[in-house]
Amino acid sequence: MQEDILTNLEIKNTLEACNIELEKFVLNLLNSKHHKFSKKSYPHIFDVYEKHQGLCDIVCNYFTIMDVGSIKDMDLLVDNFKNSNSDEFDYSKMENLSKTHILSLVTFVEVLKFIFLNIVPYNIFKKSEEKNLRTEENGINRELFKEKMDSLENGAYIKFVAYETNWALPLTGHSMLINKIEADKYLFFNPDAHYPECKFLNGTQLCEKVDDIAKVFERVTFIDNMKFIQRVEDTLFAAPAKKKSESCDLTSPPRVPIFDKGLLTNKLNCLSPGTMIQFDDFETKNGLKLPGHALLIHKLRHNDFVFYNTEAQPECIFCTSEQLIEEIDKLAFSHGNVLINCEKLIQKIDDVFIDKAKNLKLELQGTILHALSEESLSPTSL
Known part of the structure; x- marks a missing residue:
């Protein structure tokens, strides 16, 4: 029993240490903006930052691809962005990720549905459920939200997008990530440029966190990011090249492994x-x-x-x-x-x-x- 307690304590301390390091990493990554990358050096990532006022969406996509909820990948996640000879961040690693921004990949029709009908690709909530998702105080229906989270499979990644509607593009908002580790245990990740968060929460704590954020924004949506990432890979890197009219910003040919x-x-x-x-x-x-x-x-x-x-x-x-x-x-x-x-x-x-x-x-x-x-x-x- 004593050994089990010590083991659990060690695991808890390790997780907390990883979370702290991850928060520092995100803080440095997102705050190292103007003097770290320019349009000349990293044109794609610069365009994303300028067009969407941040990198939160593509960072969430990267963390989904790398399975940030897996403790063994924490160091890998951070080291991947560092130059081999220094601790400086190498933004060239972000260039391919720039193509994964949701507003760069969805079709024009999907954008219109997004703005006028609040219909979002890969939304985990049905249209009938969405009617009851928000409360009179502009928060979320915690009971409905928790029920949906409970129904998810372990390992699921949900992109939590809070945004404002306007009649001009691009849309303004913020992307966050929820990873279901196991029953009643979640990893909540908020790539905020000033106060990044990476915390393990239970179902009740997650509801409180999402509710507080939802009250600040006009609209919220919850996207199955695993399905979205699969679309990214199918569209950009596996499928035959599409015409430019079929999707946005597909400037590079698909990557197909060559093996003789x-x-x-x-x-x-x-x-x-x-x-x-x-x-x-x-x-x-x-x-x-x-x-x-x-x-x-x-x-x-x-x-x-x-x-x-x-x-x-x-x-x-x-x-x-x-x-x-x-x-x-x-x-x-x-x-x-x-x-x-x-x-x-x-x-x-x-x-x-x-x-x-x-x-x-x-x-x-x-x-x-x-x-x-x-x-x-x-x-x-x-």
Whole structure:
């Protein structure tokens, strides 16, 4: 019992420490605006900030993609935005995310429905429920809200959007995030530029928090952000390129993993026994670099390899080149968020060949060529 109490206390302290670090991270990220990024340096993220007066919506999307509710990803979440040689934030990591802003992705018809009919894509409340969602004091119906939260599956991410209606675009408002951890336990995240929040709340506390915020805004809506992120991936990174008229700001072609099994097999077979290749170029489907994941390929003999993978469930397996290709193939076309960049893996193998050739050249220069330069050759010595 004593050990259980200590363990629970350690977990609680760890969660609180992570939340504090996360709040500091958001505070630095959102407050480092004008002197940290410019239209010339980061045009897409600058446009989002100028057009929508903030980055709250795309930060919520990033936290959904990275599964911020998972304790193991807290460090990964923060480190992903830092340059490798300093603690400065690298806003280039945000450029792809700029395309995920909800008002950049929805169609013009959906925007009109949003303004005039309050019909929002992926709203977790039905139209009949929405009629009773707000109270006379402009808060929320806590009983109805709690009932809806209770019905959600564990792991659900709900984007809580509070906004004002006006007759001109863009709409003005604020995006927050609710992650259901388990029954009666939620992670509430508010990417406010001045007072960011990241707190674990029970159902009653969550109702109070949402109610207080709702009273300040004219309208609120609750979006299933998992479904929205799936639409982002399908639209921007998986589906064939659409015409510009079909959706907004689709300025980049979809990202499709390139994986040539034959080419990779040939390169693996050409490696010398004893060669080890460490590879850590993992990324999300939308091209975000993911530090912390790595794999190691060790060639033992002609067709014997050791494959060590820290992504997802760590594993170490002995395999043939064909089995190794199958393992890499799974990573290249993962149905999850993490992908391996196979183009960079092939480049990594090529670098091994280049390094080996350079080393061989240096050895030749230091031995044979050196000997030839000291010993004069005659016809009889040949």
